[in-house]
Amino acid sequence: MNTKIRLLTLVALVGVAVGCSVEQPPATPTNAVAPAALPDGVQYSVTSANAAADPSCVRTSSYPILPDSASSPTLDTIRQHRKLVVGVSQTGFGLSYRDSVTGKMAGFEVDIVNHIATALFGTDQNTVEWVSMEPGDWPAALTGKQAKDHKVTEVDMALGAMTMTCSRWQEWDFSTQYLNARQLMLVRHSSPITSMRDIGGRRVCSSSGSTNLNELVGGHIFPKKPLVVSAGSNTDCMVLLQQNRVDAVFTADVILAELAAQDGTVDLLPADNTLKLPDEPVGIGIRQTADHSLTRVVNGVLARFRGDGQADRANTDWEKSYTQWLANLGPEQPPTPAYLSQ
Amino acid sequence: MSVADTAERHSDSSAPEPAPPNELPSRRRRLSRWARRTEGKLTLVTSALVGLCLLSGLIGTLGIANRADLLNAVALRNAPLIEQTFTVYRSLADADATSADAFLAGSAESPSVRATFEDDIATAASALTTASALSATLPQSDVRVTSTGCTSADTLSPATASPATPAQRLDLLARNLAVYTGLIETARTYNRKGFPLGAAYLSQASTVLRRDMLPQARTLYDEESALVATSEGQAAEFPWLALVVVVPLIGALIVVQVGLRRHTRRSFNIGLLVATLVVVGGGIWLLVAASIEGGAVDASRADDATQTQVLAGALTDAQQARTDEALTLIARGAGTRFENDFTNQADCLGKALDDVVVTQPGIAAKISDARATVTSWRNTHGAVHDADGAGDTNGAVAYVITLGPGGKPSTNGLAGRIGADLDQALDLVRIHSDDQIHDAREALAGAEVGFAVLMGIALVGAAAGMWPRIAEYQ
Numbered sequence: 001m002n003t004k005i006r007l008l009t010l011v012a013l014v015g016v017a018v019g020c021s022v023e024q025p026p027a028t029p030t031n032a033v034a035p036a037a038l039p040d041g042v043q044y045s046v047t048s049a050n051a052a053a054d055p056s057c058v059r060t061s062s063y064p065i066l067p068d069s070a071s072s073p074t075l076d077t078i079r080q081h082r083k084l085v086v087g088v089s090q091t092g093f094g095l096s097y098r099d100s101v102t103g104k105m106a107g108f109e110v111d112i113v114n115h116i117a118t119a120l121f122g123t124d125q126n127t128v129e130w131v132s133m134e135p136g137d138w139p140a141a142l143t144g145k146q147a148k149d150h151k152v153t154e155v156d157m158a159l160g161a162m163t164m165t166c167s168r169w170q171e172w173d174f175s176t177q178y179l180n181a182r183q184l185m186l187v188r189h190s191s192p193i194t195s196m197r198d199i200g201g202r203r204v205c206s207s208s209g210s211t212n213l214n215e216l217v218g219g220h221i222f223p224k225k226p227l228v229v230s231a232g233s234n235t236d237c238m239v240l241l242q243q244n245r246v247d248a249v250f251t252a253d254v255i256l257a258e259l260a261a262q263d264g265t266v267d268l269l270p271a272d273n274t275l276k277l278p279d280e281p282v283g284i285g286i287r288q289t290a291d292h293s294l295t296r297v298v299n300g301v302l303a304r305f306r307g308d309g310q311a312d313r314a315n316t317d318w319e320k321s322y323t324q325w326l327a328n329l330g331p332e333q334p335p336t337p338a339y340l341s342q
Numbered sequence: 343m344s345v346a347d348t349a350e351r352h353s354d355s356s357a358p359e360p361a362p363p364n365e366l367p368s369r370r371r372r373l374s375r376w377a378r379r380t381e382g383k384l385t386l387v388t389s390a391l392v393g394l395c396l397l398s399g400l401i402g403t404l405g406i407a408n409r410a411d412l413l414n415a416v417a418l419r420n421a422p423l424i425e426q427t428f429t430v431y432r433s434l435a436d437a438d439a440t441s442a443d444a445f446l447a448g449s450a451e452s453p454s455v456r457a458t459f460e461d462d463i464a465t466a467a468s469a470l471t472t473a474s475a476l477s478a479t480l481p482q483s484d485v486r487v488t489s490t491g492c493t494s495a496d497t498l499s500p501a502t503a504s505p506a507t508p509a510q511r512l513d514l515l516a517r518n519l520a521v522y523t524g525l526i527e528t529a530r531t532y533n534r535k536g537f538p539l540g541a542a543y544l545s546q547a548s549t550v551l552r553r554d555m556l557p558q559a560r561t562l563y564d565e566e567s568a569l570v571a572t573s574e575g576q577a578a579e580f581p582w583l584a585l586v587v588v589v590p591l592i593g594a595l596i597v598v599q600v601g602l603r604r605h606t607r608r609s610f611n612i613g614l615l616v617a618t619l620v621v622v623g624g625g626i627w628l629l630v631a632a633s634i635e636g637g638a639v640d641a642s643r644a645d646d647a648t649q650t651q652v653l654a655g656a657l658t659d660a661q662q663a664r665t666d667e668a669l670t671l672i673a674r675g676a677g678t679r680f681e682n683d684f685t686n687q688a689d690c691l692g693k694a695l696d697d698v699v700v701t702q703p704g705i706a707a708k709i710s711d712a713r714a715t716v717t718s719w720r721n722t723h724g725a726v727h728d729a730d731g732a733g734d735t736n737g738a739v740a741y742v743i744t745l746g747p748g749g750k751p752s753t754n755g756l757a758g759r760i761g762a763d764l765d766q767a768l769d770l771v772r773i774h775s776d777d778q779i780h781d782a783r784e785a786l787a788g789a790e791v792g793f794a795v796l797m798g799i800a801l802v803g804a805a806a807g808m809w810p811r812i813a814e815y816q
Binding site: 032033034035037038039040091092093098099100101103104126130132151165169233235236238239259262263265 | 421445446447457513514517518521522526532533534535536537538539540541542543545546549553554682734735736739
């Protein structure tokens with residue numbers, strides 16, 4: 001290094017030091033902005049979803065019942081490992097969630113899984129491996145077609161108020177229906193949105209990979225287009241609603257009623273039949289095999305759970321579980337199953 | 343003052359030239375005629391010696407001052423800033439792991455876990471304040487580093503515009519810290535009610551921390567470390583420049599003395615002799631001080647900086663592995679991802695412990711203990727994984743939080759032990775490095791003023807030695 005540069009640097013440094021200590025007032029940001037601390041996986045201005053036209057089929061019809069003791073390669077493998085791997089949400093209050101007080105999984109769907117485990121293994125103790133997942137994870141978890149950057153655990157079946165659709169039927173099986181849901185909307189108390197028709201230009205959130213997101217983005221159901229936001233789960237949508245980052249959450253009524261049960265300052269908007277929102281039959285997503293044996297055994301368990309053909313509906317397991325977990329929705333009858341003729 | 347100035351002033355004060363009245367020679371011709379005479383020659387030589395003394399004094403003193411400034415900045419500002427930044431990183435990562443533990447434990451959130459979390463946040467906030475104050479006193483650097491090591495910024499994408507300066511990074515960290523604690527407390531409230539909204543808030547908080555905060559703290563740490571390396575590199579350079587002026591000065595003094603001796607038949611010129619000895623002494627002082635200082639700085643740079651980087655990397659790997667382990671049990675919809683992350687982090691941790699080049703026996707002991715503890719951790723983690731896979735979530739959580747299988751320490755206990763080992767090792771390195779920098783600053787102490795004074799003495803000696811010779815011609 002030569003003399004000039006060194007001397008100049010020194011002079012400059014002294015100058016800077018003097019300048020700093022004398023001239024500049026401390027830079028206080030008087031109007032600092034709160035950082036946009038979004039949950040993981042939130043996407044604003046969603047304009048396209050997996051909105052391919054749904055192929056036509058009878059979406060509520062599943063395969064006929066097999067007895068619990070039926071044998072098939074699929075069933076034998078599961079029994080041999082004494083392990084049923086089940087994908088559920090960890091945050092679906094009432095449906096399936098980890099109770100933060102007991103630390104255990106609980107909810108209506110958890111009850112169903114425990115019935116299935118008992119049917120397969122004779123006990124539900126330590127025979128279910130709960131894998132936490134959200135709708136976006138279902139395709140990979142149920143088909144094994146993994147995305148490169150986001151590996152998920154493969155499961156035997158998945159629950160999570162999963163709407164039975166014909167395009168999903170092409171990827172995996174569904175059990176018979178165990179709930180019938182309607183699509184509704186949740187808003188804050190003070191919201192100017194008083195009807196589902198008012199959401200033009202408003203931010204509406206649904207979980208990514210859900211049918212509801214498809215309705216918002218692709219459907220021509222709403223008279224004016226909303227600004228669509230997708231989040232990792234419906235519970236993340238609820239967080240965004242509480243943090244004033246979205247104006248409404250759009251999903252199945254079973255989910256919304258349980259979200260509303262955790263916050264006294266939100267309202268469910270009334271159903272609007274003029275909007276022609278499709279109903280959402282809810283079934284268990286089951287990994288597809290050629291003989292559909294797991295699906296057929298599960299259908300047997302569900303038939304007993306619902307009390308199909310029973311005159312006294314009040315004493316069914318379905319009714320007991322429903323009253324325990326989903327009473328916020330109001331009284332409801334178990335759905336009537338439909339079977340494919342085979 | 344330049345040589346020409348001195349010469350001219352000298353000519354003004356001496357007797358006027360007897361110039362013929364009808365001839366008006368130019369100023370230059372008058373000067374050169376004067377300079378050809380002995381008196382003129384001696385005056386020029388004296389001026390040259392005086393000028394060289396001044397130049398040596400200036401360059402030597404400024405050079406030492408520059409080194410001392412660099413070292414002072416390292417010792418008083420950069421190094422503490424790095425330490426504070428690392429504290430921010432550590433305490434935030436620990437808070438993340440602790441809050442995940444608290445969620446796993448359910449309503450049985452233990453007072454000690456809660457206290458750990460609160461202390462982590464207090465430590466982070468306090469370190470942020472100190473770091474901000476330190477960074478305000480530092481000139482803004484434009485050092486850019488790409489983060490190395492295993493602790494990669496998560497795959498989560500940044501949500502906000504990237505800050506560029508240390509001050510901006512610290513500002514963003516401070517604002518996000520407020521948001522983070524708010525989210526954690528909301529999560530805690532919902533968790534106590536048994537509502538799963540708590541898990542969603544916890545996940546959001548963890549996302550904010552891992553996506554928006556930790557990478558900023560990490561980048562700040564890396565940038566400041568690079569800056570210190572640059573400063574230390576400059577402070578440890580050989581003082582070529584001072585040598586370039588001091589050596590010719592000594593040469594000039596010797597040549598002048600030899601010349602005078604030949605012309606005047608006097609053996610010694612006391613003034614010039616003193617000047618020569620003083621310049622030689624000053625030059626030796628400068629070289630010795632600079633090489634002692636440079637050696638100490640190099641020792642700090644080569645051994646301590648490398649060790650610090652590896653150990654700090656290992657510490658954050660351990661922290662990250664602990665969080666990943668908790669997240670495998672919470673499994674926020676990501677399936678096997680956190681199990682893979684844990685394995686990667688544990689591998690990285692083991693590799694860092696194998697790679698670190700140890701320079702002190704005290705550190706070696708800590709490292710080998712940490713290495714053994716990593717092995718135990720991986721074994722116990724296997725038990726955690728098996729228990730979780732067998733559906734025994736509560737058992738798995740107990741292995742993580744309270745006691746491992748067979749009454750062995752929990753994985754959190756093991757992670758804490760690794761943390762403590764690495765902390766103590768880092769402290770030893772830091773003490774050594776501080777000592778080196780202290781030695782380096784000691785070596786330079788007094789050299790700045792001392793060298794200036796010596797060059798002043800040389801200047802006076804040279805002038806005093808030459809003056810009687812010039813006076814002889816007047």
